[in-house]
Amino acid sequence: MAKRTVICASPRAMGKSARVAKGLSDMLAKRFPEDDVEYIRLADLNIHHCIGCNTCEHDGACFMEDDMAGMLDTLAGTDALYVVSPVYFAGPPANYKAFLDRLQPHFYLQTRKAPKSDAHLVVVGDGGDPNGYDPLVVCTRSALAVGGFKLQSVHPFIGADSSDIVSRLSDDLVEGECV
Ligand SMILES: Cc1cc2nc3c(=O)[nH]c(=O)nc-3n(C[C@H](O)[C@H](O)[C@H](O)COP(=O)(O)O)c2cc1C
Numbered sequence: 267m268a269k270r271t272v273i274c275a276s277p278r279a280m281g282k283s284a285r286v287a288k289g290l291s292d293m294l295a296k297r298f299p300e301d302d303v304e305y306i307r308l309a310d311l312n313i314h315h316c317i318g319c320n321t322c323e324h325d326g327a328c329f330m331e332d333d334m335a336g337m338l339d340t341l342a343g344t345d346a347l348y349v350v351s352p353v354y355f356a357g358p359p360a361n362y363k364a365f366l367d368r369l370q371p372h373f374y375l376q377t378r379k380a381p382k383s384d385a386h387l388v389v390v391g392d393g394g395d396p397n398g399y400d401p402l403v404v405c406t407r408s409a410l411a412v413g414g415f416k417l418q419s420v421h422p423f424i425g426a427d428s429s430d431i432v433s434r435l436s437d438d439l440v441e442g443e444c445v
Pocket of ligand 1: 353390
């Protein structure tokens with residue numbers, strides 16, 4: 267049994283990313299009935315942004331008491347991670363960046379040198395910005411690598427509606443071997 271975790275990275279609990287992430291989560295549960303599929307919305311969590319104090323360098327953990335500790339536990343038990351994120355000015359929305367930055371304790375725990383689990387990024391955007399979404403991908407790849415994940419695939423859906431995205435993801439992520 268594998269543990270598959272789907273994270274909706276949007277600050278909006280009921281937006282397009284949430285619809286896509288829920289659809290993906292349902293598809294994964296159907297395709298892999300033996301697996302444990304967990305769906306998490308960052309919008310439901312309280313994750314403060316990193317303040318760069320480097321307490322985690324000495325303590326191995328952040329001093330802040332919020333929902334990130336639970337997320338680190340979830341990630342530690344995750345075999346395949348799926349992040350669905352909107353693009354904000356080519357990069358991640360602030361709440362998702364806060365989550366990524368709070369992976370920093372793993373930098374000092376040397377997690378990045380251990381074998382990595384697979385991660386996949388679904389990019390949701392409305393388009394109209396000529397600057398693309400590379401910063402979102404790079405921030406995700408960089409922080410998840412420290413957190414113990416290798417970003418294996420990126421699935422950009424700029425200007426598509428959520429039901430279209432879910433059906434197209436089916437081919438890319440669910441039917442194909444992803445772990
Ligand atoms: C502050 C802000 C910046 C955005 N920047 C971009 C962008 O650079 N490129 C893009 O395609 N869409 C951009 N969008 C549109 C969102 O990515 C799009 O509306 C997405 O569906 C929002 O996800 P949600 O429905 O899960 O909240 C931006 C939206 C906001 C609020």
